[in-house]
Amino acid sequence: MTPKSDLPQGTLDLLILKVVALGPVHGYAIAQRLQQVSRDVVQVPQGSLYPALHRLEYRGLLAADWKETGTGREARFYRLTRKGRAQLETEAASWQRLTEAVGLILKLSEGGAQ
Amino acid sequence: MSWWRRLSRRNRMEEQLEKEMRFHLDQHTADLIAQGHNPAEARRQARLALGGPEQVKEDCRDARGTRWLGDLWHDFRYAARTLRQRPGFAAVGATTLALGIGASTAIFSTVNPILFDTLPYPHAGQLMMIWDIFQGARSDVTFHTYREVAARNRSFDALAVMEAWQPTLTSRTSRTSRTSASQPERIDGQSVSAGYFRVLGVAPALGRDFHAGDNADDRFKGPRVTILSDTLWRTRFAGDPAIVGRQITLDDDLYTVVGVMPRGFENVLEPSAELWSPMHYDTGHVTAFETAEWGHHLQMVGRLRPGVTTDQARRELNTITLHPVPDFPRPPWAALKYGLISNPLQGEISRSVKPVLLAVIGAVILVLAIASVNVTNLLLARGAQRRGEFAMRTALGAGRPRLIRQLLTETLLLALLGGALGMLVAELGVDALVALSPSGLPRAGAIAIDGAVFAFAFGVTTLVGLVVGLVPALYAARGDLVTGIQQGSRRTAGGRQFTRRALVVSEVALAIVLLVSAGLLWRSLARVFAVAPGFDAGRLLTMQVQYNGHRYDDGRARRRFLAQALEAVRRVPGVAAAAFTSLLPLSGEQNGTYGTQFEDGRSYDVSRYAVTPGYCQTMRIALRRGRLLDEHDTAAAPPAVLIGESLAKSQFPGQDPIGRRVHVGPLNRPWYNVVGVVGDVKQGSLVDIQPHAVYLTPAQSWFADDTMSLVVRARGSDVTALAPAIKNAIWSVDQDQPIVRVVAMDTLLAQSESQRRFALIVFQAFAGVALLLAATGIYGVLSGNVAERLREIGVRAALGASHGDILALVVRQGMALTGVGVAIGLGGAAAASGALVTLLFGVSRLDPVTYLCVIALSAGVAAIACWVPAWRAARVDPAIILRAE
Numbered sequence: 001m002t003p004k005s006d007l008p009q010g011t012l013d014l015l016i017l018k019v020v021a022l023g024p025v026h027g028y029a030i031a032q033r034l035q036q037v038s039r040d041v042v043q044v045p046q047g048s049l050y051p052a053l054h055r056l057e058y059r060g061l062l063a064a065d066w067k068e069t070g071t072g073r074e075a076r077f078y079r080l081t082r083k084g085r086a087q088l089e090t091e092a093a094s095w096q097r098l099t100e101a102v103g104l105i106l107k108l109s110e111g112g113a114q
Numbered sequence: 115m116s117w118w119r120r121l122s123r124r125n126r127m128e129e130q131l132e133k134e135m136r137f138h139l140d141q142h143t144a145d146l147i148a149q150g151h152n153p154a155e156a157r158r159q160a161r162l163a164l165g166g167p168e169q170v171k172e173d174c175r176d177a178r179g180t181r182w183l184g185d186l187w188h189d190f191r192y193a194a195r196t197l198r199q200r201p202g203f204a205a206v207g208a209t210t211l212a213l214g215i216g217a218s219t220a221i222f223s224t225v226n227p228i229l230f231d232t233l234p235y236p237h238a239g240q241l242m243m244i245w246d247i248f249q250g251a252r253s254d255v256t257f258h259t260y261r262e263v264a265a266r267n268r269s270f271d272a273l274a275v276m277e278a279w280q281p282t283l284t285s286r287t288s289r290t291s292r293t294s295a296s297q298p299e300r301i302d303g304q305s306v307s308a309g310y311f312r313v314l315g316v317a318p319a320l321g322r323d324f325h326a327g328d329n330a331d332d333r334f335k336g337p338r339v340t341i342l343s344d345t346l347w348r349t350r351f352a353g354d355p356a357i358v359g360r361q362i363t364l365d366d367d368l369y370t371v372v373g374v375m376p377r378g379f380e381n382v383l384e385p386s387a388e389l390w391s392p393m394h395y396d397t398g399h400v401t402a403f404e405t406a407e408w409g410h411h412l413q414m415v416g417r418l419r420p421g422v423t424t425d426q427a428r429r430e431l432n433t434i435t436l437h438p439v440p441d442f443p444r445p446p447w448a449a450l451k452y453g454l455i456s457n458p459l460q461g462e463i464s465r466s467v468k469p470v471l472l473a474v475i476g477a478v479i480l481v482l483a484i485a486s487v488n489v490t491n492l493l494l495a496r497g498a499q500r501r502g503e504f505a506m507r508t509a510l511g512a513g514r515p516r517l518i519r520q521l522l523t524e525t526l527l528l529a530l531l532g533g534a535l536g537m538l539v540a541e542l543g544v545d546a547l548v549a550l551s552p553s554g555l556p557r558a559g560a561i562a563i564d565g566a567v568f569a570f571a572f573g574v575t576t577l578v579g580l581v582v583g584l585v586p587a588l589y590a591a592r593g594d595l596v597t598g599i600q601q602g603s604r605r606t607a608g609g610r611q612f613t614r615r616a617l618v619v620s621e622v623a624l625a626i627v628l629l630v631s632a633g634l635l636w637r638s639l640a641r642v643f644a645v646a647p648g649f650d651a652g653r654l655l656t657m658q659v660q661y662n663g664h665r666y667d668d669g670r671a672r673r674r675f676l677a678q679a680l681e682a683v684r685r686v687p688g689v690a691a692a693a694f695t696s697l698l699p700l701s702g703e704q705n706g707t708y709g710t711q712f713e714d715g716r717s718y719d720v721s722r723y724a725v726t727p728g729y730c731q732t733m734r735i736a737l738r739r740g741r742l743l744d745e746h747d748t749a750a751a752p753p754a755v756l757i758g759e760s761l762a763k764s765q766f767p768g769q770d771p772i773g774r775r776v777h778v779g780p781l782n783r784p785w786y787n788v789v790g791v792v793g794d795v796k797q798g799s800l801v802d803i804q805p806h807a808v809y810l811t812p813a814q815s816w817f818a819d820d821t822m823s824l825v826v827r828a829r830g831s832d833v834t835a836l837a838p839a840i841k842n843a844i845w846s847v848d849q850d851q852p853i854v855r856v857v858a859m860d861t862l863l864a865q866s867e868s869q870r871r872f873a874l875i876v877f878q879a880f881a882g883v884a885l886l887l888a889a890t891g892i893y894g895v896l897s898g899n900v901a902e903r904l905r906e907i908g909v910r911a912a913l914g915a916s917h918g919d920i921l922a923l924v925v926r927q928g929m930a931l932t933g934v935g936v937a938i939g940l941g942g943a944a945a946a947s948g949a950l951v952t953l954l955f956g957v958s959r960l961d962p963v964t965y966l967c968v969i970a971l972s973a974g975v976a977a978i979a980c981w982v983p984a985w986r987a988a989r990v991d992p993a994i995i996l997r998a999e
Contacts, residue, residue: 027134028141047165047173050134055177066130075141076134 189523211532214485216539227560321358321373366663493586525583533575552868625884626939641956648795654859693729740790755786758807908995928980
């Protein structure tokens with residue numbers, strides 16, 4: 001097994017919002033999607049996925065409906081609310097800024113730091 | 115979405131959560147099977163990946179924020195169930211807390227209006243009372259001082275002066291129908307300057323306020339108007355809406371009613387006042403100093419301008435008093451040399467009762483603390499019994515905080531039960547307190563169980579619930595699994611035992627503080643009543659008679675009435691002696707103080723008694739020298755005066771005062787000759803410093819008093835039984851005389867100490883409760899201890915310990931706890947009694963008799979509390995115990 005990175009604090013919410021933004025999706029699919037897209041680098045602890053979903057729903061960033069899946073079973077589908085979309089944008093932007101800044105710092109050569 | 119709706123949707127949410135988890139697991143399992151795992155393995159891996167569906171669900175609930183509410187509900191139901199399972203425990207705990215909470219709530223509702231509540235006036239913080247300083251003591255102000263301050267100050271929006279006024283109200287409306295048999299009634303009222311209600315900031319509900327024109331200078335020609343209280347208006351005038359403009363008869367004069375005060379109006383300066391009338395003082399003749407306008411008999415109250423502070427006002431008053439101006443001349447006795455005292459009204463109202471109330475508050479806090487400690491101990495004992503249960507719950511996954519919360523919920527529920535019961539206790543307590551309250555307790559009418567009291571009770575209940583539950587909860591949550599689950603193991607939790615003992619010790623100590631305080635007050639009161647009042651208070655009936663009507667404007671008519679009334683009263687069977695006095699000792703009357711001046715110019719403040727001949731004999735006041743007043747001391751005879759012993763000693767040390775001359779009151783009157791010296795009499799209260807006294811006859815007084823008190827010495831012991839016959843005798847002389855305050859001298863004597871008595875009764879009750887609680891505390895700890903040591907006791911018995919040995923073992927343990935508690939308590943009492951000093955009399959706060967009695971009493975009670983568990987321990991049959999192992 002390749003070593004997996006732990007998710008930095010708070011990024012799980014951002015990732016969920018991003019996945020849900022692509023279209024209504026149920027919890028299991030979110031877990032699958034995150035794992036596939038991150039090429040198995042990001043291991044989402046499934047135990048914390050559902051509490052996160054419920055928290056986001058409680059905060060009004062997500063909404064949930066019961067719908068039939070392709071296989072004919074009822075599943076709880078999450079979708080982004082307007083508030084959730086705004087939150088996603090701000091969080092994505094701030095993540096972008098943060099990673100850029102961290103990247104810049106990491107690119108400093110030893111001598112350049114003097 | 116409200117919490118409650120969320121909670122009600124709880125079941126549906128639970129279902130959905132369950133369904134969501136199942137879907138996830140099924141889906142994952144299906145995927146794993148598709149990847150080639152066998153179904154059972156796939157299922158296992160899916161569960162593993164999710165990390166325990168129950169845990170996830172719990173986290174989801176947490177995430178939604180409903181969990182605490184659900185838990186709370188669950189905790190409460192669980193708590194209710196546990197309490198129901200042990201009704202005895204619940205009853206004892208709730209009753210104990212009810213005593214503590216009820217007592218504190220009752221006390222709070224009594225002191226709240228006096229000490230904490232703002233007065234029922236707009237911006238009450240701006241109200242101040244102003245006093246003169248006369249002979250080193252605070253005194254009422256004179257009318258002209260009021261005039262000067264009112265004219266010169268800039269700090270006050272309005273100032274007013276007032277004095278008590280007790281007119282006689284007759285129901286007839288015109289003087290022509292004098293023969294009607296209506297009962298004359300004396301009404302408590304106030305004579306006020308026109309701005310009185312403006313200062314208070316309350317306007318009449320009907321009609322108008324007084325205006326400056328009502329205070330006309332001429333006291334005979336000014337308009338006679340009056341404002342009624344709501345109560346008087348409703349009771350005497352049937353709430354007649356057309357009352358404004360009507361005339362009523364007060365003291366034989368017609369007064370026009372100009373207004374009625376609002377229903378809730380509280381007149382804190384004179385709570386019993388039911389009507390008000392403007393005072394008529396002469397603003398001219400300022401330098402004719404021998405006038406009523408220069409007498410110290412007015413109370414002054416003022417309302418500060420907005421933004422002016424108390425200190426600014428004080429500074430300005432200081433400046434005014436230090437710099438007299440020619441427009442406002444001052445006589446020597448109102449020269450304001452020492453300034454004026456000005457204090458916020460709120461504090462002034464409670465000044466006299468504050469020491470008592472603070473002591474009572476302290477006492478009730480102790481009671482509450484003892485009750486709480488007792489219940490804590492109960493809970494600890496119960497915690498010991500429930501160790502197995504807690505251990506089981508911990509094993510099943512309850513976290514420590516969760517367990518603590520559960521236990522706190524239980525004690526909170528217990529406290530709530532106690533609080534609810536406590537409200538009943540408070541309800542009864544408030545009634546009792548009001549009934550017992552010292553006469554002159556300010557704002558007694560405002561004492562009620564109201565919103566603030568409820569809030570207080572609820573706050574105390576919650577606090578007590580938390581405090582009481584915390585230690586037991588921490589202990590319970592600390593218990594370690596293994597020993598807990600092995601219920602058979604009787605190894606005691608040493609820490610818990612130590613805590614329980616410490617709590618019992620503190621309970622005993624607190625009870626000792628209360629017992630010592632009660633004891634000191636008791637001994638003080640005994641000492642007070644041992645003080646000789648200077649007269650014989652037994653079999654003495656007193657009543658107050660007031661001249662009613664213009665036919666008594668003449669002093670001779672008053673004296674004739676006195677003589678005839680005395681004659682009639684003396685004829686009543688059972689009357690041994692009778693006399694009138696203008697000033698009755700220990701009655702609370704305060705307006706009898708006048709200045710005297712001897713030939714050498716030395717002057718004294720004295721209590722002046724205008725008494726009919728025979729007064730000293732009736733009261734049995736001792737004659738020390740010379741003679742008493744008699745029938746020969748008439749208006750035509752040379753003025754004669756008796757002086758009190760202390761005055762004689764101060765003025766004529768080692769000399770004979772008989773034949774010396776003295777001015778009583780105005781200096782422009784003939785000298786009085788001292789004809790006798792009589793024993794000193796306590797006037798204000800038994801504990802007051804002896805006031806100087808002079809006695810003269812009404813015939814030789816420079817003015818005729820408006821009210822006189824009749825004192826009757828009865829032959830039999832039931833003096834009040836004589837009252838109707840005596841009243842009829844007076845009414846046979848004049849049926850229009852109002853007779854008030856018919857009371858035995860014994861009762862007056864007791865009332866004069868009502869504050870001390872009030873404190874004593876409260877402390878006795880609280881000390882009794884405290885002692886009982888402490889005793890049950892000792893009993894509880896020992897019982898629990900015996901129960902836990904049964905095996906050891908059994909072994910001891912098997913090894914040959916006699917009943918007596920085992921008895922001694924247990925009793926010794928209990929008495930050791932008591933001993934430590936008593937020792938700490940005595941130290942605490944010695945410190946706390948400092949707060950009682952103002953209430954003590956003739957007893958040191960370290961009075962050894964009191965302390966020894968308290969030690970003996972608490973040791974005795976503790977011994978009884980120890981005896982029962984000890985006896986039980988001694989009866990242990992070693993065979994049974996050891997077989998049970």
